[in-house]
Every structure is written in C-alpha cells, then in structure tokens.
Amino acid sequence: MIRTLHRWPGLIAAAFLIILALSGMALSVFPALEVASSPSAVAQQSVGDLATMVLKQHPTVEQIKRAPSGRITAWWFDGNTPGSAVVDPATGQDVGNADPNPVEQWLINLHRSLFLDDNGRIVMAVAAAAMLVLALSGALLVTRRVGGWRNWFTRLRGPQAGRLHSELARVAVPVLVLSALTALWMSASTFNLLPTDEANAAFPTAVSGQTGFAPDQIAALRETPVSALRDLTFPAAGDAQDVFTLTTSTGMGYLDQGNGQTLGWADNGPWAQAYEWIYLLHTGQGAALWGLILGLMVLSVPVLAVTGMLTWAKGRRGRPRLRGMVAAARAQTVILVGSEGGSTWGFATTLAQALQAGGQSVHMAALNSFAPDSYRTAERIVVMSATWGDGTAPTSARGALERLATATPTVPMTILGFGDSSFPDFCGYARSFEAMAREKGWQLLLPEARIDRASPQEFARWGLAFGQEIGLPLELHHQPAMPKIKALTLVSRRDYGEAVQAPAAILRFALPKVGLWDRLMGRDMGRFQAGDLLGIVPEGAKVPRYYSLASSTADGFAEIVARKHPGGLCSGQLMALQPGDNVQAFIRVNPDFHPDKGTTPLILIGAGTGIGPLSGFIRNQGARRPVHLWFGARHPDTDLFYGKELSDWSDRGWLSGLSTAFSRSGKRHYVQDALHHDAEALRELISIGARIMVCGGREMAHGVQAALAEILEPIGVSAAALKSEGRYVEDVY
Amino acid sequence: MQIKSLLSALALTTAMTLPGYAMARQVTLTTHLNNYGGNGAYLAIYVTDSSGAYAGSLWMAGGRAQYYRHLGDWMRYTGGNTGEVAGITGASVGSGGSLKLSVDLADKLFDAGYTLHIDAAAENMRESPNEVHVPLTTKGAGKAINGRRYISDFTYSF
Numbered sequence: 001m002i003r004t005l006h007r008w009p010g011l012i013a014a015a016f017l018i019i020l021a022l023s024g025m026a027l028s029v030f031p032a033l034e035v036a037s038s039p040s041a042v043a044q045q046s047v048g049d050l051a052t053m054v055l056k057q058h059p060t061v062e063q064i065k066r067a068p069s070g071r072i073t074a075w076w077f078d079g080n081t082p083g084s085a086v087v088d089p090a091t092g093q094d095v096g097n098a099d100p101n102p103v104e105q106w107l108i109n110l111h112r113s114l115f116l117d118d119n120g121r122i123v124m125a126v127a128a129a130a131m132l133v134l135a136l137s138g139a140l141l142v143t144r145r146v147g148g149w150r151n152w153f154t155r156l157r158g159p160q161a162g163r164l165h166s167e168l169a170r171v172a173v174p175v176l177v178l179s180a181l182t183a184l185w186m187s188a189s190t191f192n193l194l195p196t197d198e199a200n201a202a203f204p205t206a207v208s209g210q211t212g213f214a215p216d217q218i219a220a221l222r223e224t225p226v227s228a229l230r231d232l233t234f235p236a237a238g239d240a241q242d243v244f245t246l247t248t249s250t251g252m253g254y255l256d257q258g259n260g261q262t263l264g265w266a267d268n269g270p271w272a273q274a275y276e277w278i279y280l281l282h283t284g285q286g287a288a289l290w291g292l293i294l295g296l297m298v299l300s301v302p303v304l305a306v307t308g309m310l311t312w313a314k315g316r317r318g319r320p321r322l323r324g325m326v327a328a329a330r331a332q333t334v335i336l337v338g339s340e341g342g343s344t345w346g347f348a349t350t351l352a353q354a355l356q357a358g359g360q361s362v363h364m365a366a367l368n369s370f371a372p373d374s375y376r377t378a379e380r381i382v383v384m385s386a387t388w389g390d391g392t393a394p395t396s397a398r399g400a401l402e403r404l405a406t407a408t409p410t411v412p413m414t415i416l417g418f419g420d421s422s423f424p425d426f427c428g429y430a431r432s433f434e435a436m437a438r439e440k441g442w443q444l445l446l447p448e449a450r451i452d453r454a455s456p457q458e459f460a461r462w463g464l465a466f467g468q469e470i471g472l473p474l475e476l477h478h479q480p481a482m483p484k485i486k487a488l489t490l491v492s493r494r495d496y497g498e499a500v501q502a503p504a505a506i507l508r509f510a511l512p513k514v515g516l517w518d519r520l521m522g523r524d525m526g527r528f529q530a531g532d533l534l535g536i537v538p539e540g541a542k543v544p545r546y547y548s549l550a551s552s553t554a555d556g557f558a559e560i561v562a563r564k565h566p567g568g569l570c571s572g573q574l575m576a577l578q579p580g581d582n583v584q585a586f587i588r589v590n591p592d593f594h595p596d597k598g599t600t601p602l603i604l605i606g607a608g609t610g611i612g613p614l615s616g617f618i619r620n621q622g623a624r625r626p627v628h629l630w631f632g633a634r635h636p637d638t639d640l641f642y643g644k645e646l647s648d649w650s651d652r653g654w655l656s657g658l659s660t661a662f663s664r665s666g667k668r669h670y671v672q673d674a675l676h677h678d679a680e681a682l683r684e685l686i687s688i689g690a691r692i693m694v695c696g697g698r699e700m701a702h703g704v705q706a707a708l709a710e711i712l713e714p715i716g717v718s719a720a721a722l723k724s725e726g727r728y729v730e731d732v733y
Numbered sequence: 734m735q736i737k738s739l740l741s742a743l744a745l746t747t748a749m750t751l752p753g754y755a756m757a758r759q760v761t762l763t764t765h766l767n768n769y770g771g772n773g774a775y776l777a778i779y780v781t782d783s784s785g786a787y788a789g790s791l792w793m794a795g796g797r798a799q800y801y802r803h804l805g806d807w808m809r810y811t812g813g814n815t816g817e818v819a820g821i822t823g824a825s826v827g828s829g830g831s832l833k834l835s836v837d838l839a840d841k842l843f844d845a846g847y848t849l850h851i852d853a854a855a856e857n858m859r860e861s862p863n864e865v866h867v868p869l870t871t872k873g874a875g876k877a878i879n880g881r882r883y884i885s886d887f888t889y890s891f
Contacts, residue, residue, distance in 0.1 A: 062859075063859065063860060075859040075860075077881065080879075080881065082859065082861075082881055082882045084859055099770070099858075100771060100856075100857040100858060102770060105771065105772065105856075105857070109772065189799070190797065190799075192797065192798065192799065196798075196799055198799070198802070200802065200812070200813055202812055203808075203809040203810075203812065233805060233860070236862070236863065241785070245805065
C-alpha cells in the first residue's frame, strides 16, 4: 500500500519535481546574493530618519520599501521620468538598480507556474502535493526497512541505486516535507482558499488639509524602526487630501501629512502573520543561510527521481518469462513468487523448468495474484517468497496474506522462504505466510523450508526433498546470476612460505573503473569492506572459491591472502598469477564478519592466511578503538604476513597489543598458547566489553574456542554466550 | 448606489442601459502598456466626479483580490471592496500588451468634471497609483494620454 503510494506519484510527477527542484535550487541563491549586494542596515534607525535621508536625495520620492533581506528601495519621479534605486540607508544615496532581476523573475515563473499562469500553478501545486506524499511514504518505507525510527541513520545495504535513494532521502526528507507543505500553503493562499486577514485600515474620512509635516517629526515614523518597515508611501504631490501610508511587519495605517497624527491603524491577523513565516521558510527571503540550506537539500530531488525510477525499472526487469507456461486454471503446479529485487523469480524459474522437464504443466505468477479457487486443475501450490525489511511482504506479495486469510484451503501447499540469516527475523514473511496457512487448515508439504543467502546448494537439497514428495525426481541446478563478475588485474604480489614448502602470497588487485551510470545501474562490483568475500572463478571451473578480503572499497584495491593447496585448482592459478594477469571475480558481502560500530576493544585472533581480513580491521579500526592481535604463523622468516605493517601499526598506536606464536620455530607455539599466556589481559578486555573476531582454519578456530572457554571460565563468561550475543564471530575455512 | 446609476453597464457583460439614463454612448477604452519587463500588470480603471469623490469602477484587470492593495488610490476610494468590480474583472495585462474595452457610458459623464483614473502595479515592481488621469470630455475623445510607468498611452474614443 505504502509502496504503491510511493511509486505512482513518483513516476508520474518525476519530471515536474525535477523542474521544481532545479528552479528552486537556483532561486535559493538569490536571497544570499541580495543580502551580499545590499548596503548594510543602520542600527536603531527609524523610518522617519530613513525617509528624511531619502527625501534629501530625491525630493519627489513616492514610495520606500524594505525587502525581507533588508534591502531598501525608493521610487520617485523626476518630472515625468520615473526613477528608482536601491538606497543606502546610511546616506540615502542610490547604490544600485531596483529593477527586479529578470533571471530571478523568469525562474520564479517557471517554478510556480511553468509560465502557464493558473493552470501551471495548479500543476505545480499538485506536484508539490506529490512530493509531500512521496516524502511521507518514503519516510515510512525507510523506517520499515531499517526497523524503526531509532535506526533512521543505520547502515544500508543493497544495490547502489536503491541505497543512494534511501541514503539521500533520509537526510533530505525533513526539508522536502517542509518545502512541500509551505508550497501548498502558498498555493492555497494564491487561490484564495485561506482566510485573508491582512491589515486593511479604512482610509481616513477627514484629514487636516495641511501639508509639509516632515517625516522625522511624525511620531509614528520616529517610533517605527527600519527593521519593521515594509512600505512607506508618500502623499501624492499637491494633494492635500492625501496621507502617508505606512505598512509594517505587524499592520498598516495612515498618517496625516499636515500634523503627523495617526489617522487609522489595523493589525495583521494570524493568517497574515503565519503567511510571513511560511514565505520565509519556503523562499529563504529574509533568512539567506536557510535559503542556501534549502537549495542544497532540494538538489537531492533530481537524484531521488532518477534513482527511484532506476530501482523501479530494475524490479520490473527482474521478472523473467517462463516458456511453455500454461494458464492458472490448467496448471498442475502453480508457483507463486514474492520477490523484492527479482532474485526469487530466478529460483522459481529454475523450479518451473525442472517441473516442465518432468512433464508437469506449470503456471508461475506473482504471489499477490494468489487465488486458489481459480487453480482448477492444480495438484499443488508452491509459494516462494523473500522478505522485505523486518518481515514485511516483498513487492510482488503485497496483499497475499490478506487473500490467504479469507481463502478456503484446496490442494497441498509448500512454502519456501528466501532470506539472509544474518538479518533479524530470518524469512519473516514466509514464516507469517506459513503460520497463516497452517491456521487456516492448509495441508503443508515440507514445512519450514528456508534458503539462506540464495544458496544453490540448499535449493538443490530442497528440490530433492520436494521431488520425493510429489513423486518426480527433481534436480535443481540454480545458477544464481553470479552477478557482476569482473576481470580484476593483479597489481602486486608479496610471496611468503617458499622455505617451508607452503607457498602463499598477499595478492593485490586493481578495481575495475566503472562510470557513474554503470554504478547507479548496479553494474559495478558493489561496495565491500575487509571481512567480505572475494569470489574467484578459476579457469576451467564454474564454482567460485571464496577468499576473505583484507581491504575495502575505500582503499581502492581488493587484497587477499592466499596459500597454495596441494592440487588446489584455484589456489594454484592464483599462485601462478603475475602482475598484469586477470582473474574473474565478484564480491559477496559477509555482514557477520564486520567489526561493529562501537569503540570497545577488538580482540583479533588469526593464523596463517586468516590474517587477511584482520589486517584490514587494524587499518580501519585501529585509529578509533583499541585493537589487540594474536597471530599464529609457522616461522617468523617465512610466513609472517604483513610483518612490516604490523610493526608500523604498533608504532602508530593502531595496534594496542601484538602477540605472535610460531609453530615451526623456537618453542613451537600455537596461537592458543599465546592466548593462554595472555589470559589475564584477555579476561580484562572481555570484562570491559571487547569483541572477538577469529579468522583462519577450522582446526585453529576450534582450538581457539577451547582456549577462550578455559580462559574466561574464571570470570563466568562462556564462549557460547559471547557468540550468541554477537561478540564472538568467526570466519573459518 | 451611485455607481449603478452612473454606469449603464459594460458592453462586455451586458449591453443594458438603466432607466433615466437612456442617453448613453458606446465608448472604447484603449490602453497600451510599455515593455516594462515584469509579470502582468494589474490595472484599475475608475472615475471620480468634479469634487474628487469616487464615482465608480469601469474595469479591473487582474483576478486576485489579495493583490488589489497595490492599487493604492483605488483601494483608498473603495476600501478594497471587490463588489465594486464584480463582473467587470479580467486578466492582468502583460508587459507590452494592450487592453481594449467597450463600455456604455452615460452622456452625462462627459464635459461634467468627471475624471477617469488608472492605477497600475506589477509584481515586485513599483506601485503606480493614478498612473493615468484624464478628464472625460467630448473634445478629449480620441486623444492619446501618456502614462507614467506602465502605460505608454491611453485613449477613449466614441
């Protein structure tokens, strides 16, 4: 519902919003220019003094106005020639042209009416209303996505266009709401939809009939500071019946030109006062700095429009066509898909094709089309659904739960949830759907089936089980579009371990150069940080091998530490790689193995090539929190990876503690031994909230956990408890 | 009530003549504007009698009443009462444009000390009350009068 409310106004109004935003942004500069180019105000000056100054220079002055910026303009006639100028309040002298800036006027007319007068004003007001709807619905979507207002500024994941969209929106949304609301208020005022209570004093019925009272003698003008002045209109020359008309920020009235008496005064009503603030907030006139901030924030609108449309287009493209599909009423198997980004459609297609190959007739549709009554020949329904945010329906499943709630159970149903177990509420939507189906009495095949992080292996296993259920051998070879595979070029390698017959190397790859457009379209490798994985597809194989990254996107390169495994296809190719050679690679994020945002100490424990991601953590965390490293290698001379950097980082203070253990030299220590040696220090670190990150081989990780369990036992902390809290994480291979 | 007895009506609306003023003639009012380079100008065209008292409005170019306060003299005479221009209001006149009106005016208005006035104003520009003021005489018909800021010339003709 909210997404529909966000999508359609966005798609329809995008072009108008871009015009509004660009013209508004350009206009936001003018208040500041006006302030910068206007003579400064004179402190405490009264309107009487100002009028006297101006009269000296222009005896035939008719009107003096003060703009919200403080700029004073005077209009007069020399004989029959009209004259006007910006005047310096200190001297009354002309300092500049008073004609409105034609560029500004042009922009204003574009901004508010597209040069189409009232019709244009209505169009632009509707666009402003669309912006309000977009901002509010967008704010709700972001809140839902991050799981509550309190997480408003949390880190976002996902494809670049969508992420940029949300990240920008989070910052700009308050200003966009304000701009839209004030715009609508101003439009309503222009179309006379709001009460008008601007001061309108009745013209005096009787005047003194005298002339010649000087402005600085008139009490009302002496008492009104220039800062409150809006407009002072002088009596027409030679008309003794005419009066001074004074308009201030609070009201307006008439003053006698013969004796200076106030002949009538009226104050602005609350609507008129409110309008002054609305005008200031919308235009920045009278608050130049605010105007610039507004302009800057509004600059987000074109970017939001483009990224929003890209995200939408991508979602549409993600939906594949199934060849040989039959109508819902004639299918034996109906596959219903709840997908947000489109990857679940891929899995569904694989299943559909496998069923078709087994002679089944298949219908595949979005989950929101759920209508079991119309599946007349169906033998089963397969629901495959991802989850959006904290358990909400993904786009193509909107409304399905409500339909399920009112449907009568028909044929057996199986529900397969897709999700990422590193997020809270894993497969939340599939679970709700399943719970509802159970409650309504549907017969469920293979309950609680879940696929974690689009794993083809898990999907294949599920396929086998499902095939058995339906009596049809199913082999599901899903190639999840191994997305964004790029050729990475080796730029440098540092070799280790030759002497101990265990060749290893730190390999550094240059990142491919990607233009902004491709990045927005998601055609880059994606952002990564140390701890994420680099998938490398070796020549002659289809299945990628994963290596932990020691660097982040910000470093500008991808670095891994790899050791040659006897007979290993991928590691063998990597070891043979020379600078200038390429590998086919892609990024897979590994959010479990990222340092948290806190400032409590980090305990890094690793052995061998496991130092890779840990070195990255030292580089980007060392400056902001204490980092302690326990590192196990074979021999200090052969495979102490990053040996030089480690001592540099210690010198710089990025490493608060460094302990090494060598298994093939001296006392033949393992990293567990080093931990035991520092048991007291470790207990202290854990007691102040330190977080443990372990990277390396499986055996080492087991040893480390056993050692830590022993070490922490005296203070009543178990390794298992730390793991469940997320304070003890591992990246093990 | 004076306005209703003074002005029969405008040809643009109805070509009615009121009882007692059967003698009326059709008058064409032509206003040419300068290229003052701003948004459309608001023009208030109205008449005062020989004593200088407001006698009635002939036309209001400009549809939004909230801007009428920039037409200073007209405001002063009418207190901004939009009833004075109900039914005789049109669009504002663009820079360099012109306004041509046909009105039925009573014969009595001519050569009797009545004066036709035009107040003008445009957004963010000077207010120009009494931009044009011309006595209504049979002799003066067809003679162009220059305005001060917005109006290049104004003519009334039979």
